[in-house]
Amino acid sequence: MEERSGQLRQPNSPDQLWGESHHVGLALENGQVDRLRRDVDRLAAEIGARNIYHYEALQKAAIHIETILRETGYSPSLHHYDTQGKTFVNISAELAGREHKDEIVVIGAHYDTHKDSPGANDNGSAVAALLELARHFAPRQTARTLRFVAFTNEESPFTRRKAMGSRVYARECRRRRDNIIAMICLETIGCYSEEIGSQWLSFGGLFLPRRGDFLALVANPASKELLRQVSGTLKQETALHIKPVILPTHFPGAWSSDHWSFWREGFPALMATDTAPLRYRYYHTREDTPDKVDFVWLSRVVSSLYPVVAGLVLCR
Numbered sequence: 001m002e003e004r005s006g007q008l009r010q011p012n013s014p015d016q017l018w019g020e021s022h023h024v025g026l027a028l029e030n031g032q033v034d035r036l037r038r039d040v041d042r043l044a045a046e047i048g049a050r051n052i053y054h055y056e057a058l059q060k061a062a063i064h065i066e067t068i069l070r071e072t073g074y075s076p077s078l079h080h081y082d083t084q085g086k087t088f089v090n091i092s093a094e095l096a097g098r099e100h101k102d103e104i105v106v107i108g109a110h111y112d113t114h115k116d117s118p119g120a121n122d123n124g125s126a127v128a129a130l131l132e133l134a135r136h137f138a139p140r141q142t143a144r145t146l147r148f149v150a151f152t153n154e155e156s157p158f159t160r161r162k163a164m165g166s167r168v169y170a171r172e173c174r175r176r177r178d179n180i181i182a183m184i185c186l187e188t189i190g191c192y193s194e195e196i197g198s199q200w201l202s203f204g205g206l207f208l209p210r211r212g213d214f215l216a217l218v219a220n221p222a223s224k225e226l227l228r229q230v231s232g233t234l235k236q237e238t239a240l241h242i243k244p245v246i247l248p249t250h251f252p253g254a255w256s257s258d259h260w261s262f263w264r265e266g267f268p269a270l271m272a273t274d275t276a277p278l279r280y281r282y283y284h285t286r287e288d289t290p291d292k293v294d295f296v297w298l299s300r301v302v303s304s305l306y307p308v309v310a311g312l313v314l315c316r
Helices: 014-018 024-028 032-047 055-072 120-137 165-175 221-237 259-264 295-313
Strands: 077-083 086-095 100-110 144-151 179-187 215-219 242-246 269-273
Touching (some): 032 055, 032 120, 055 120, 077 165, 086 165, 100 120, 100 165, 100 295, 144 165, 165 259, 179 259, 221 242, 221 269
Parallel strands (some): 100 144, 179 269, 215 242
Antiparallel strands (some): 077 086, 086 144
């Protein structure tokens, strides 16, 4: 990874910077659970499967995301590109930084689904979280630029190919020489279980905990400083159980979402996930419906991400 200006600096506590609480207890306040549920219902129950095979539905999902961002006060940018005879769009909304405008923090999630899956958890849960984070930060002033991006075409047949939405977007960021100092990919974050054995591939707890009651944070070696800062903030500011993991860039599972596209372009990035197929039995099926999502857990995750994002965009 090439050296760039604006390397991550250790921030003050977000609570000190804003003089307000961002602890997990806020998850149930101010209608957050209901808003998350409404966004997931809209995507998974009303629109349903959305991808190149369900192209009209994919367009409806894009319109929903753009509409919410506009209603929240942003002026979304639509990044269109053509592939396989169709036009696709990544959607971004930005808060320009006051002191360090050229230093960019990206929060992203893909809005398409796998084939005929309605995608409530994969990836409606993450899109709903992205929109809720955008609502929360809309009235804030940030030192660095904060960019929310909804990506298209993460799923088959585009996964890890040139027409994958985040690959198109990350390549363009590199071409423009955007100084992206951190990217957080939200991927399938709505499954929670305290049952022993609900987390697979745990190897008796040696690799992953045996209970699916944590948020995994997956980084590559080049992104270990970002992982250290994010996990440190979560441990200090929230009660959320986390599992930080560093894996090779091209390791199966580690390369299975949009953060990989940013790794490919040399940007520091990590994935926040419930581990998807290692916990969620409805992954990539038609049974991935809103009733399978734990919205209280999802809201806890969102509230725990507030101090993380604040720590990345607010400098000393």
